[in-house]
Amino acid sequence: MGTPIQQLFDLTGKTALVTGGSRGLGLQIAEALGEAGAKILLTSRKAADLEEASAELQSKGIDTRWIAADASDPEQIQRVASEAMERLGQIDILVNNAGATWGAPAEDHPLEAWDKVMNLNIRSIFLMSQAVGKLSMIPRKGGRIINVASIAGLSGASSEMKFIAYGTSKGAVVNFTRTLAGEWGPYGITVNALAPGMFPSKMTKDTLEAVGADKIAAHAPLRRIGDDDDLKGAALLFASQAGKHITGQILAVDGGVSAVHG
Template sequence: MTHRRIQQLFDLSGKTALVTGGSRGLGLQMAHALGEAGAKVLLSSRKAADLEEAAAELKAAGIDAQWLAADAANPQDIARLAEHANKQLGQIDILVNNAGATWGAPAEDHPLEAWDKVMNLNIRGYFLLSQHVAKHGMIARQSGSIINLASIAGLGGNPPEMQTIAYNTSKGAVLNFTRALATEWGHYGIRVNAICPGFFPSKMTLGTLKAMGGGDAVAAKAPLKRLGDDEDLKGITLLFASDAGKHITGQHLAVDGGVSVLSGG
């Protein structure tokens, strides 16, 4: 066996990646990581203007980036996205299921339509896109990496003020979806892992951070005394995507400054 150097194990040259929810925030950060390691990247989210701006940012960094607007909660859009990605990229080596939504409301008054919106995007969409990508490429090639974005909210309950029952439930489902898919598709050479971010400043978390007393108050409770930044998901993304992690599947890792350790997650 030829022993590769560490730089070779993390190298994604010649690989392709599809990143949903890739126009900003954590998705764009992960797209940077994959592209900086040599992968061609296709971004997707609902808003074309945001995608165009994100792709321009990646291209300015020397990354081969394309985009397609699609709703990851819509089965027809998911099928269209998977077909487009295979045509544009030639194949999909890495799928990052990152598109997501949250909703704040007391459990006793949580609207059904809001519950369905969160569940359809945060877990059903992950399943449908993974299914398309596997059936139309990864299974035949006997290789592939799927990275699902979960959350430390999927590891347990929340402080009462957060009131995000649908989000927590969906992210808990993502974790067991990851484990189940990893065991079922392992013999195809497909690895499936999950990342559990903690608190990162983003549009989606603004309401939650405010409800918990603001970003500084939340950071003060973390062992590392800070929130996540625009680099903190890069390392784990690259590990799960590359041959450096070729013997890792069905796992999740919290990237949260130690918050989940305090809560027993």
């Protein structure tokens, strides 16, 4: 007989480090993992946002703590990983969610903005995975890494969506996920990525206002954009024993957009 399904999705006794976890998709994922029983450590740049997010999760009975740090700074990434080990004892689940975007035509895209997006969206994922892998997952022969990519990394974009650096960085996240999964599989570490479509967030606010939520939703077979629940199940699958035989995969959570427009 197999394992009962509730047990497969149970994260009791597990720990999760979530970058960019103070709001938006990172907070949604943290909430899902915490509701399944994991202890949560949030990190992002602003202490006030982290304090608010932590209080929100704690009000739901989730064991939550936080560390303020800039994920684009290699020294601060090392500090977060080391402090996470001190405070949690181990890191079972790493969610690489911290990210940024920049809207500008490719011909006028500032180099400084390109570097900012690349440093946060892909270099920080490499550095955080490397740090957590060396400190916790490789020595313990196990772990779950969940990268937050985007459907922008699965295909190109129309002339309305001017985000050359963002799209390029998310394409890099997709192949980083596949490559690391192959290399770290022998350690018992799974590496997967979520590729969200359009979700309301601070990052997407300008796009939603400029293009229109209804117009964006019309391109999706389900005729809707994402909400506060739509990443929870997929994140829990990748984080739990239910997903122990899944690695190197990119799961689009986009209402079907990538199926018909990819």
